[in-house]
Amino acid sequence: MKNIISTILLASGLMLSAQVGINTNSPKAQLDVNGDLNLRDRIAVFNDTDKSLSFGNNDQLLVSQGEGYAPIWKTLRIPEYEPNKFYLIFNNSFSDKVGVDLSYSEEPNMSTSKAATFTKGASFGSLTGFKKISGLSQKISVFSTESKAYFQFETVVQANFTANGSTDTSIDYACGIFVDDKLINLRQSNLKASSAQFPFLTHNQIGVIENLSKGDHTVSVGCSRLTSYGDAPNRRLAIGKNTNTNINSFIAQSSLKVEVYEVPQAFNTIIN
Template sequence: MYITRIISLFFIFAVFFGNGQVGINTKTPLATLDVQGNLGIRKKIYLGGSDGAQGILGQKGTVLVSQGQGLPPVWKMLRVPPFDPFLYFSFYNIGVKTQNGLAIGNATSGSNIYTENQSLTSFLGTVTASGGVINDLTQTVTINNPESILAFSFETIFMINSTAQYQGADIAIGIFVDDKLKGVRVYTLDSEVAGLVRDFYTFNLIAAAQNLSVGQHTVKVACTRRSNNNNFTGDIGIGKSVYTNLNDFMMQSSFMIESYEKPNPTNTTPVYIP
């Protein structure tokens, strides 16, 4: 019996020290420990240990996450809670800002009535100089469920370069998904007094889009100068300074997009993204 044990131990050490690999249920191990079969762990798992340190135990609620080829796994907390499939959850949000707004001359697109899903081209009108898209705010979002809702929040400064009393301009700012209008606000700004003052206004727009198809969608913010008041011909600024009482930093625009979705059982997106 003792001779058998000695021979068995000799065989194990020979395998271990001979090629540095041990196989269970395999004669050709491909890793330091290659288990061909089920693996049961009844107590603890330590990660990142060394000859002088035991390693790190995972905390309650953490899971083992691969960091990719050549990197060791790590303990990570799930970023999302359990989902109720009948409720909406905020899956992600995007926030962007820019000092590259629009400086628009005296061309106008007309005081039109806007409708949902109207095209971006018809919104801006035939006179292209009357407005445009704030390109730095354009974003691509992904919809995983057709019942999703996209919520938008846009803020900027509207400024007129006028020195005459009661002169001003009428504008419209819209949010578009795939070049279709989803939300719009109009505003008229006139100078209150004559002189060196250049009037400005903090403009806000909140809108939403729903019943979008599964896949990627492009979101844009666009502005058009609808009309001029009292023969006003000066420039207007949308998130862009047109006079020295404000600079581009003070005029900058910000745009938030939030996605609210009902959990989709066919969604294969990982719950944790490193």
């Protein structure tokens, strides 16, 4: 009899009150439970559109959609990491069709040798004559103190040389990969005149840096025209863009691929 009376009183309370509190005199919702909640059966979500009940699937979680909207079932996918192993965490690629033009007047007057100037960690601002390829400046994120970042840069270098069989007409140039405006990789090359007009070459380089600090970093690519020989001072050098119509901007465009491998430091236990 006591159970029947208690049930009747509880039902009456639910009908008469907009908010019901269990173990609290100040409920903050229609049903406010201050304490442990033990459910012995299923939880269902009512779909107001088709008036159906959704019980979800095994290993799904209820996720709030905000005030005024019913929660929905979501599957939480957490990869299972093995300690002390590197995993690919970030992978992206970027392209640029604007490129840079480098004239003879922009060649740096280097007071020290190239070997002394082009050193790992040199700041972009200290390398006179370098221009950034704007579309390749991008942010990357690192989440672990143990990481390896790989950068693959590819572009086309072209000069508007006239047909000239003499190899004395040529231009030295260099391209560097920078992280937070610090040089991590540099490659120097030379474009020579030939018997064909408007020669071009494909430039490819790969840079690696380990254990970047956790957080956001900016990767960028910059190039410089170093030295001109023969008739080259009168000629234009372009990197990541075409100087003449024997190739187009699609062929000459630059690309940068970024991969960040990390040893994860936040582990989430997976219970099957």
